[in-house]
Amino acid sequence: MSDYRVADLLARKPALESEVPSFYDEGMAREIPILTSDRLILRKPHAEDIEARLRLGTHREIVEAYGATFDPAAAFTRNHAESLIAFIESQEYAWVIDVKGFIGHIRFFGLNQRDQRASLAIGIEDPAHLGKGYGSEAIRLALNYIFSIGFHRISVRVLASNDRAIACYRKCGFMIEGREREAAFVDGQWQDDILMGVLDRELILTS
Numbered sequence: 516m517s518d519y520r521v522a523d524l525l526a527r528k529p530a531l532e533s534e535v536p537s538f539y540d541e542g543m544a545r546e547i548p549i550l551t552s553d554r555l556i557l558r559k560p561h562a563e564d565i566e567a568r569l570r571l572g573t574h575r576e577i578v579e580a581y582g583a584t585f586d587p588a589a590a591f592t593r594n595h596a597e598s599l600i601a602f603i604e605s606q607e608y609a610w611v612i613d614v615k616g617f618i619g620h621i622r623f624f625g626l627n628q629r630d631q632r633a634s635l636a637i638g639i640e641d642p643a644h645l646g647k648g649y650g651s652e653a654i655r656l657a658l659n660y661i662f663s664i665g666f667h668r669i670s671v672r673v674l675a676s677n678d679r680a681i682a683c684y685r686k687c688g689f690m691i692e693g694r695e696r697e698a699a700f701v702d703g704q705w706q707d708d709i710l711m712g713v714l715d716r717e718l719i720l721t722s
């Protein structure tokens with residue numbers, strides 16, 4: 516749904532084995548709690564998530580929502596899957612979205628402790644779980660946690676054409692704050708980016 520340039524880079528650029536962080540390095544990232552709701556779990560990655568991500572591969576709707584150009588001839592390899600799961604593991608505040616197994620991830624990045632703000636990125640990689648409310652459920656869980664530990668503001672950047680993501684963010688309390696014109700070159704065309712933000716007092720916990 517957001518932070519699409521990073522997601523596309525990881526999905527498309529095979530990492531050298533030496534570039535993939537050790538999956539079992541206990542000191543790699545901050546210990547964060549498991550978060551649960553009625554339908555999903557937010558947790559740290561497991562080794563089994565590599566196989567799950569590999570099976571999901573890539574899909575046109577998801578790749579284009581990230582702001583990338585879908586290439587049906589491009590193989591999604593084990594190296595790609597390992598790199599993506601290792602990337603999640605390496606982040607300070609990042610969770611796998613688990614609905615009877617891996618379906619995507621959510622993370623905060625660009626953390627500014629002084630100003631108590633950060634940015635949010637989320638991706639649902641399983642097309643069977645799109646449009647069913649899992650994104651907003653995961654976002655609410657993650658926001659509720661990050662606000663509980665003292666953060667005040669969270670931002671997202673999303674393609675103007677990604678109506679599904681914009682609606683999802685609105686459901687959680689995000690407001691449109693600006694537009695960057697022709698900020699992304701997607702499938703041969705320029706697209707605007709929409710900038711959205713939510714403050715701790717604005718979080719909407721239920722639809």
